[in-house]
Amino acid sequence: MENNELKKIWNTLAENKLIDSELAKENILKIITKKGNGIISKMLRKSKIDYYVHLAGLIFIPIATLIVHLNIRIPFSTMRAYFGLAFVELFFLYMIINALRNINFLNFSYNNSSIKDSISKVKTRFESYWKKEYWVSLTFGYAFLAFTFVHFFIIVGGFHNLSFANSGFQTFASYFIFVILVFMVVWPFILKIQYRMRFSGILDDVNETLIELNSEY
Amino acid sequence: MEREFTELLFQNQGIVHKICNLYFNNRVEKEDYQQELIIQLWKAFPSFNKQSKFSTWMYRVCLNAAIDIIRKEKSQPQLVKIENYEANKIPDKDTVKNSQQEQLYHAINKLSDIDKAIITLYLDEFSYKEIADIIGITESNTGVKINRIKSQILKSFENGK
Numbered sequence: 001m002e003n004n005e006l007k008k009i010w011n012t013l014a015e016n017k018l019i020d021s022e023l024a025k026e027n028i029l030k031i032i033t034k035k036g037n038g039i040i041s042k043m044l045r046k047s048k049i050d051y052y053v054h055l056a057g058l059i060f061i062p063i064a065t066l067i068v069h070l071n072i073r074i075p076f077s078t079m080r081a082y083f084g085l086a087f088v089e090l091f092f093l094y095m096i097i098n099a100l101r102n103i104n105f106l107n108f109s110y111n112n113s114s115i116k117d118s119i120s121k122v123k124t125r126f127e128s129y130w131k132k133e134y135w136v137s138l139t140f141g142y143a144f145l146a147f148t149f150v151h152f153f154i155i156v157g158g159f160h161n162l163s164f165a166n167s168g169f170q171t172f173a174s175y176f177i178f179v180i181l182v183f184m185v186v187w188p189f190i191l192k193i194q195y196r197m198r199f200s201g202i203l204d205d206v207n208e209t210l211i212e213l214n215s216e217y
Numbered sequence: 218m219e220r221e222f223t224e225l226l227f228q229n230q231g232i233v234h235k236i237c238n239l240y241f242n243n244r245v246e247k248e249d250y251q252q253e254l255i256i257q258l259w260k261a262f263p264s265f266n267k268q269s270k271f272s273t274w275m276y277r278v279c280l281n282a283a284i285d286i287i288r289k290e291k292s293q294p295q296l297v298k299i300e301n302y303e304a305n306k307i308p309d310k311d312t313v314k315n316s317q318q319e320q321l322y323h324a325i326n327k328l329s330d331i332d333k334a335i336i337t338l339y340l341d342e343f344s345y346k347e348i349a350d351i352i353g354i355t356e357s358n359t360g361v362k363i364n365r366i367k368s369q370i371l372k373s374f375e376n377g378k
Contacts, residue, residue, distance in 0.1 A: 006321070006367070010340040013318040018238040019231050020251075028223045028230075031255045038253030039246070039286060043293055106289055111257050111281040112264045115334060116353025118281050122288075202292045209284075212331055216358055217365060 044106050051099035058092035061085070090144070097133065104129060116213045123206045130199070134191055141187050149180045222262050225271050226255065232275050233258075239325065239333055240283040250286065257282035273343070277351045280334045287330060317374075324373040328366060335359065336366045 031037065062085055108125055110118035152173050156162060162174040226233075233254050241250040261278045265271070325333055331352070338348045349359045 003367070006370070007340055007342070009317050009321050013321055014231070014235055014341075017318065017322070019234045020238070023227070023230050023233075023251075025223050025227050028226050028255060029219060031252050032219065032222065032259040037249060038256045039249040040253050040289065041256070042249065043289065047293075102293060105292065109257065109282065109285045111261050111278045111285065113281070114277070114351060114353030115281055115284065115331065118285070122285070199292075202288065205288060205291060209329075209331060212329060213352070213354055216361060 040106055044103060047099050047102040047106060051096060051103065054092045054095040054099060058089060058096060061088055061092070086144070086148075093140070097137065101129070101133060116210070119206055119209050119213070123203070123210070126199075126202065126206075130195060134195070137191055138188060141191075142184065145180050145184050145187065149177060149184075152177050152180070218262070222259060226258065226275075229272050229275050232272060232279055235337070236276075236279045236283050239337060240287065240330070242326075253286060254279050254282050257285075273347055273351070276338060276341075276343075280337075280351065284330050284334070320374055321370065324370040327373070328369070332362070332366050332369075335362055336370070339363050339366075 065085060105126070108122070110121045112118075113121065156170065156173045156177065161170065162177065163170045164174055164178075165171065233251060237247060237251045237254060241247055244250055258275060258278050265274050325336060328336065335348060335352060338351060343351075345356045345359045345363075348363075349356045352359065354362070
């Protein structure tokens with residue numbers, strides 16, 4: 001088959017099947033002024049809802065806990081309250097970071113450059129965003145772990161009071177301190193594994209496309 | 218500016234339809250994709266410097282946007298409806314089926330996103346230099362890639378016979 005023949009088939013295909021019914025000028029104007037009905041806008045809306053729901057959780061749960069505590073006047077077990085709240089808050093913080101990352105990722109595009117340039121820019125931006133997120137998560141994680149460690153350490157009363165033999169609170173606290181120390185060692189690796197699990201798809205896709213573009217075949 | 222953009226887009230809207238049908242034909246809510254391409258064009262419009270043809274600029278932005286949307290969808294499966302996909306069929310506005318057109322459509326659809334962009338530009342009579350500029354590769358590489366894609370398409374024509 002000749003090139004011209006291929007182009008002829010393409011032209012017929014394009015004219016007959018690929019061009020949908022004509023968009024009116026008023027509709028084009030409506031789309032560009034409303035700006036809210038595209039697929040990315042829909043995804044953005046969902047991410048923003050996620051963000052606000054988790055932000056509300058992050059703010060209101062400690063307030064609600066405090067109000068309930070003050071009203072009912074339950075003897076406040078510092079330890080239990082601290083842990084329960086800390087884990088719930090950490091969950092909300094994690095979800096907020098996720099939502100922010102989604103919003104950021106959905107918002108950036110480099111459609112004016114050549115396809116290769118725009119893919120390279122997406123990769124660079126994504127990696128630099130990840131680096132920031134990594135350091136923030138690392139710092140917050142270590143701050144939380146260090147605070148918990150010190151807190152328990154004070155309660156236990158120093159290294160000489162650590163005990164792994166009995167079944168009382170002292171033993172629980174000793175094991176907990178040990179777990180915190182393990183977490184401190186593996187925390188950077190957890191972040192990296194999490195990154196690989198969540199983003200290997202995107203980065204592999206971007207890298208494969210760049211390899212495809214760079215190949216001479 | 219809105220009026221100028223609307224006029225230019227109205228005259229060249231075939232490009233949006235074409236790219237939408239090539240990249241998002243298997244999506245149920247195709248209008249959302251079409252609107253997204255238009256929104257991306259509008260966002261990029263201030264950078265259109267009129268040194269190139271509007272259609273060339275439009276192809277560049279639309280192809281970039283289409284590839285970008287696909288990547289974003291892949292990265293956020295939780296935000297994309299599962300029922301948003303259906304069988305990859307040729308847009309059917311004509312009950313009379315032309316097997317050659319269908320074969321070409323399916324052959325193009327099987328290509329990677331980049332190859333799809335290259336062959337679409339080639340079939341739409343863009344020069345090697347223009348294709349190279351839009352894709353971001355050298356002219357000689359463009360030639361090599363076009364030859365490879367063409368032989369892939371012709372092969373699938375032969376297999377279809």
